[in-house]
Amino acid sequence: MSSNADIYHEMIIDYSRNPINYGEIKDHDVTFHDSNPLCGDSIDIDMKIDEDKITDIKFHGKGCAICMACSSVLTEITKGKSLDEARAIEKKDILSELGLEHLQAVRIKCALLSLKVLKSALYTYIGNNLKDDKDVGKLKKEAASLY
Amino acid sequence: MQSTKSLFENLKKDFPILKRTVRDNKPLVYLDNASTTQKPNQVIDAITDYYQNHNANIHRAVYALAEESTKAYEATRDKIAEFLNIKDRQEIIFVRGTTEAINLVAYSWGRQHIGKGDIIVTTEYEHHSNIVPWQLLTQEKQARLEYIRVDDNGELVLDDLREYLAGGKVRLVAFSLMSNVLGTITNAAQIIKECKAAGVLTLVDGAQAVPHMSVDIDELGCDFFAFSGHKMLGPTGVGVLWVKRSVLETMSPFQGGGDMIREVHKYESTWNDLPYKFEAGTPNIADVVGLGAAVDYLAKIGMDNVREHEVELTRYAIEKLSKVKGLHIYGTQDISKRGGVISFNFADVHPHDVAQIVDGEGIAVRSGHHCAQVLMERLDVAATSRASFYIYNTKEDIDVLIDALNTVAKVFKL
Numbered sequence: 001m002s003s004n005a006d007i008y009h010e011m012i013i014d015y016s017r018n019p020i021n022y023g024e025i026k027d028h029d030v031t032f033h034d035s036n037p038l039c040g041d042s043i044d045i046d047m048k049i050d051e052d053k054i055t056d057i058k059f060h061g062k063g064c065a066i067c068m069a070c071s072s073v074l075t076e077i078t079k080g081k082s083l084d085e086a087r088a089i090e091k092k093d094i095l096s097e098l099g100l101e102h103l104q105a106v107r108i109k110c111a112l113l114s115l116k117v118l119k120s121a122l123y124t125y126i127g128n129n130l131k132d133d134k135d136v137g138k139l140k141k142e143a144a145s146l147y
Numbered sequence: 148m149q150s151t152k153s154l155f156e157n158l159k160k161d162f163p164i165l166k167r168t169v170r171d172n173k174p175l176v177y178l179d180n181a182s183t184t185q186k187p188n189q190v191i192d193a194i195t196d197y198y199q200n201h202n203a204n205i206h207r208a209v210y211a212l213a214e215e216s217t218k219a220y221e222a223t224r225d226k227i228a229e230f231l232n233i234k235d236r237q238e239i240i241f242v243r244g245t246t247e248a249i250n251l252v253a254y255s256w257g258r259q260h261i262g263k264g265d266i267i268v269t270t271e272y273e274h275h276s277n278i279v280p281w282q283l284l285t286q287e288k289q290a291r292l293e294y295i296r297v298d299d300n301g302e303l304v305l306d307d308l309r310e311y312l313a314g315g316k317v318r319l320v321a322f323s324l325m326s327n328v329l330g331t332i333t334n335a336a337q338i339i340k341e342c343k344a345a346g347v348l349t350l351v352d353g354a355q356a357v358p359h360m361s362v363d364i365d366e367l368g369c370d371f372f373a374f375s376g377h378k379m380l381g382p383t384g385v386g387v388l389w390v391k392r393s394v395l396e397t398m399s400p401f402q403g404g405g406d407m408i409r410e411v412h413k414y415e416s417t418w419n420d421l422p423y424k425f426e427a428g429t430p431n432i433a434d435v436v437g438l439g440a441a442v443d444y445l446a447k448i449g450m451d452n453v454r455e456h457e458v459e460l461t462r463y464a465i466e467k468l469s470k471v472k473g474l475h476i477y478g479t480q481d482i483s484k485r486g487g488v489i490s491f492n493f494a495d496v497h498p499h500d501v502a503q504i505v506d507g508e509g510i511a512v513r514s515g516h517h518c519a520q521v522l523m524e525r526l527d528v529a530a531t532s533r534a535s536f537y538i539y540n541t542k543e544d545i546d547v548l549i550d551a552l553n554t555v556a557k558v559f560k561l
Contacts, residue, residue: 004170004507008500008558017495039499040516040529062529064497065559110499 008065011098016065021075023058030128032121033061036109041067045075045117049125052082059117064110066100071114073097078118086122087142091115154448155456158539161187161444165539173509176544181327181355181488181535182513183377186441190380193440197433204429206406220432223439224422227387230442231372232363237421238395240388241435245354246276248373248388249321251425252350253280255398256371256390257319263289266316270295270303270333271525272326275518277352281321295322297525301329301478301485308338312345319348321371324356328519328533329478330461330488332356339368348394354378358537359457359486361450370394381441382434388425395421402427453538457487460536464489464545471552473561477526487536490517493552496559498532504558505551512548 025031028046035042041063048056057079059071074094078086091112095101100111123139130136159165162185169175177185197219203212205220228236242248257280261267267281271294278292285292293311296304303322311317320342325332335351342349350371356362358379364372371394375386390398400407400418404427409417418424445453462482468474473494479485493501498514505512513533516523523529534548555561 005504005554005558008504013559016497038515040520040523041499042529064499066500067497107499107503 007100007103009099012065012069015069015072015098019059019068020072021058021079022060022072024060025056025058030121030125032117032124034113034117034120036113038109039064041110041113043067043071043114043117045114045121047121047125049083052084054078054081054083054086057118059114063113066103066107066110067113069098070094070100070111074114074118083122083126086118089115089118154452155538156541158187158448159541161189162539163188163191169509170507173507176508176510176547178534178536178540178544178548179511179513180358180537180540181378181517181533183383184358184380184537185539186382186437187380187444189444190382190437190440194382194433194437197436202433205432206423216432219436219439220430223435223442226439226442226446230446231357231389232365233389234365235392238389238392240390240422240425241430242373242386242388243384243431244375244377244386245274245352245373248371248386249276249350249352250280251388251401252371252373252390253284255401255425256394257281257284257288259397259399261285261288261290261318264316265290265318266293266311266314267291268293268295268308268311268317268320270322271297272301272303272329272331272519272522273321273323274327274352274354275520276354277321277323277350278521290318291316293317294521297329297331297522301326301331303331303333303338305334305337305341308341312341312347317342317345317347319350321350321352323352323354324362325359325486325488326478326519326522327355327488328490328517328522328531330355330485330490330535331478332360332484332486335367335369343368355486355488358445358453359450360454364389376434376438376441379441380444381438385431385434385438392421395425398425400427401425404428406430448538456538457536458482460540460542460545461485461487461489463542464534464536464548467545467549468552471549471556473556474552477531487540488533489535490531490533492528492531493555494559494561496555496561498530500559501532501552501555504555505548508547508551508554510548510551 025046029049031046033044043061045059057075164185201215203216205217224236224239281292295307298304339349348370351369353374357374370391372389377383407424407427409419475492477490502514515530
């Protein structure tokens with residue numbers, strides 16, 4: 001079998017067939033949607049946030065096995081984290097969890113779409129709940145550095 | 148005279164890229180020809196020869212090189228006229244590709260002739276390049292954009308067209324001669340006949356048809372025709388817009404600049420003759436010359452032979468693919484109504500995953516929405532995998548694809 005097939009190991013196939021945290025949260029505190037214009041992959045993330053803690057997170061949408069597996073792993077990692085902890089999640093945290101560190105550039109977008117949606121959702125929530133206007137500039141800078 | 152079969156068997160040697168290997172030394176099997184085609188030495192050499200021996204700007208200077216470059220550039224116009232049976236060479240405008248051609252029509256014709264309440268009709272199986280320019284135009288002019296639906300067999304529902312035409316508000320019907328996703332060959336003769344009877348203009352997107360079948364623009368009788376060079380063995384960045392003279396004469400310039408003018412004064416200008424009025428600035432001379440070599444190459448094989456070769460490949464591929472368990476092919480199974488473009492989905496495996504695994508075997512197939520999201524919505528899928536053939540493909544290429552699909556089945560435990 002080719003090296004390309006190697007990335008489709010047991011965990012990826014399992015997660016894509018039986019995604020974790022798949023679905024919607026009707027009474028979410030924040031939701032965000034984004035898609036990959038190149039391939040049409042599309043992901044929504046809903047979150048329940050209590051004080052500073054992400055108490056529940058679900059995703060839904062359409063995507064390839066890589067996209068679905070990464071979304072599952074991401075939501076597993078995120079659930080129960082504080083907003084600051086979730087903000088600190090990096091690309092490598094997702095990729096290394098699934099052994100996808102060497103994924104080719106064109107597929108990285110599949111792997112990281114849900115991370116992009118998560119971060120967008122976090123900043124939407126934080127932005128909507130800001131108490132001090134001075135924080136806005138700082139936040140924008142942090143958001144811009146992500147992608 | 149060699150037989151058609153041996154003709155196609157010997158073609159691969161003209162394409163240097165087809166000799167290379169990819170991914171762990173796998174021979175390249177290129178099956179993404181609906182997207183772009185590979186280039187034969189004849190085209191590559193023509194471009195190199197142009198730059199090495201003849202390069203100069205056209206239509207102006209009196210020196211030898213300028214005369215040669217002008218002659219080479221204009222020779223392609225004549226070749227295209229002959230290739231597509233265009234009677235008037237001045238109706239042929241060189242553009243960047245099909246996308247620019249359609250945008251030119253939307254800008255130069257549409258802005259003059261489309262007003263509030265007018266209707267432009269397109270189809271559900273169009274490429275984005277035959278949808279978005281009309282969205283921009285109709286939004287600007289408070290006009291309407293309507294769609295001819297695609298039936299479950301991948302063919303157009305022509306009753307929709309009749310209904311729109313009966314309303315009396317349609318100004319243009321724009322459709323592709325062959326779908327880039329389903330491969331469906333549009334019944335253009337019927338559409339154009341009905342539009343003519345209603346006094347409505349027609350635009351034909353020939354990007355998928357011109358490379359793969361014999362096209363006679365004079366006989367077709369449309370008003371606008373667009374296609375790209377790179378999908379027919381030519382270089383990227385060059386394509387053609389053909390417009391019937393009586394329509395072309397009602398159109399204002401697309402871009403202003405050099406070469407498109409007759410006289411320029413401080414506050415007004417007059418326009419050059421056709422087609423130069425629509426070819427502002429230094430054109431893509433070298434690639435136009437390259438396109439001429441591509442036309443020569445195809446004309447030598449004969450477009451009926453090209454079509455026959457692809458019909459044979461498509462029949463073989465559909466037969467083989469139909470036997471793969473869980474594989475669904477979109478569009479009509481009637482080979483006479485389709486070109487060598489096969490879109491499919493494989494059980495619940497996402498097309499990206501299919502493409503990635505078959506790429507590991509050296510096969511280039513496309514996965515995604517193929518710039519046809521309106522059609523994807525109609526088919527109710529996010530994406531498809533697509534294999535598309537050309538003159539250099541063989542039945543062995545299809546066998547390699549079938550083997551690779553078996554690998555996909557194994558990996559995904561289908």
